[in-house]
Amino acid sequence: RRMLDRLRSWAQQAARRTDAKATAVLGWLASHLKDGDRWTNERVILFTEYRATQQWMQEILASHGFGGERLALIYGGMDPKEREGVKAAFQANPSESPVRILLATDAASEGIDLQNHCHLMIHLEIPYNPNVMEQRNGRIDRHGQRASEVVIWHPVDAEGGHGDDILRALRKLDAMRADMGSVNPVIAPQLPDLLEGRRRDLDTRQAEARMEKSRRFVKAERDLRERVAKLHERLNETRHEQSLVPDHIERAVRTALRLADKPDLEPVSLAGAPDGTVFRMPPLSGSWSRCLEGLEHPYTQKVRPITFDHGVAKGRDDVVLVHLNHRLVQMSLRLLRAEIWARDDVKKLHRVTVRSLPDGRIEGPAVVVMSRLVVTGGNHHRLHEELTEAGGYLRDAGFRREERVTEVRRWLEESHPAALSDATFDALRTRFDKQRDSVLAAVEARSKDRLRFLVNTIETRKRKEAEDIRQVLDDLERALKTEIAAEQQPVQLSLFSEDERTQLKRDRAALEARLARIPKEREQELRAIEERHSNAVEHTFPVAVVLLVPNSLATEKRG
Secondary structure, three states: OOHHHHHHHHHHHHHHHHHHHHHHHHHHHHHHEOOOOOEEOOOEEEOOOHHHHHHHHHHHHOOOOOOHHHHHOOOOOHHHHHHHHHHHHHHHOOOOOOOEEEEEOOOOOOOOOOOOOEEEEEEEOOOOOHHHHHHHOOOOOOOOOOOOOEEEEOOHHHHHHHHHHHHHHHOOOOOOOHOOOOHHHHHHHHHHHOOOOOOOOOHHHHHHHHHHHHHHHHHHHHHHHHHHHHHHHHHHHHHHHOOOOOOHHHHHHHHHHHHHHOOOEEEEEEEEOOOOOOOOOOOOOOOHHHOOEEEEEEEEEEEEOOEOOHHHHHHOOOOOOOEOOOOHHHHHHHHHHHOOOOOOOOOOOOOOEEEEOHHHOOOHHHHHHHHEEEEEHHHHOOEEEEEEEEEEEEEEOOEEEEOOOOHHHHHHHHHHEEOOOHHHHHHHHHHHOOOOOHHHHHHHHHHHHHHHHHHHHHHHHHHHHHHHHHHHHHHHHHHHHHHHHOOOOOOHHHHOOOHHHHHHHHHHHHHHHHHHHHHHHHHHHHHHHHHHHHOOOOEOOOOOEEEEEEEOOEEOOOO
């Protein structure tokens, strides 16, 4: 009894004591997170494998001046709302959130991004499973990390003699991961012996044998990255072609708010952002009120301003990016599209506007017609849609088309909103009405010119779709043949129950049936692609008219 009491007393006293590892961690925290008595803006994640270790480390940190509002915890079984609050505090800017240390069990190593303001990590306990360590590291060593270097520390016993062994093993794991993409199935069984000092090195012969089979999958992953890069390049090209610049998106939203009788956006100043790029959202009611969702900062709950510029929003959490798929933009575009086809007695959006250019920039009154060009293929499948511009001069002798599309676009870009006297406007309208057929002929000619260019684009897209479907089905065919061949290897069926033997036969029959359907499926898919892209026809719908005049004819200029 006395012995048990002594042991209990010793355990209670030892529980509050720091061991060599805890002492080293405390020293590291003091040198990296503090400048004397002042906390820096650095943050660190401390990972433990067990909840008991986490609680023990929490007491030590709190008793040495690293607790209070500076310390946050995440563990399994935590209330989801509380967990999100901790995540938001750790991801918030250090100037707004005091949290500097996140003490986490492996519950925080899956599916949580923590890289915003943290590039430091300590593994207090090294997990036996390499995948768990990869998941931990991936919380900060990922896309979006702003620091040039990620520092990950694995404290080991200085007297154990196997610290170098672990370091050498980790380097080997990194090299194998680069080749294989994953190391867990063949390495995991060896980790316990290595970490506990019973093994000096990893036996990688089996892993290296698997490498050759794995290289094609890693190559596929690299090919995917290249494809994503090309898609991003194409996205930027489309953004340029369609003039999807922040100013145009802003103008569309503000026009829609005005048409919906809603308050306008209010320009505000934000440190580091150019003037006129950040706005405060007005109070909105009805269905528009949903556009206000997501503006609250996840930690401070303050309503943030918005921007339409990706460059302004990049790397910041104090402003919300309103992108093309944002509810505010989508509702605005739906309203504007509906206004285009609204009846004259109810519509608020005019389809005719007047703009002016310097007298030397334009020979005389001109007109530009904005049209919606839709290209359809077989079965009226829509292959392409865009806005086109066609224009020319409204001369007394007749309409003269401006053949250079770039010149027409420069007219629109360089012109400014203007107003005309009633007499001048009536004269231009009369001239336009007389030359309407010639103007519409220019619009149709522009659509046909554009279609001739798009034919190559559509043909390239068709070939790419056909190549993609062939590759998918060819890969599936090879995989099924490999699986069926493996199933045909001799097995001791007597070791299986009757139900298991029946299921094996069903599985094999299902694989064979799926394999048999592939040739016909390939033929059907390729035929469908061919039909969709055949007989491309353009359909043109004029949607707006822009009258352009020299400044000397305009009575008022705005903007």
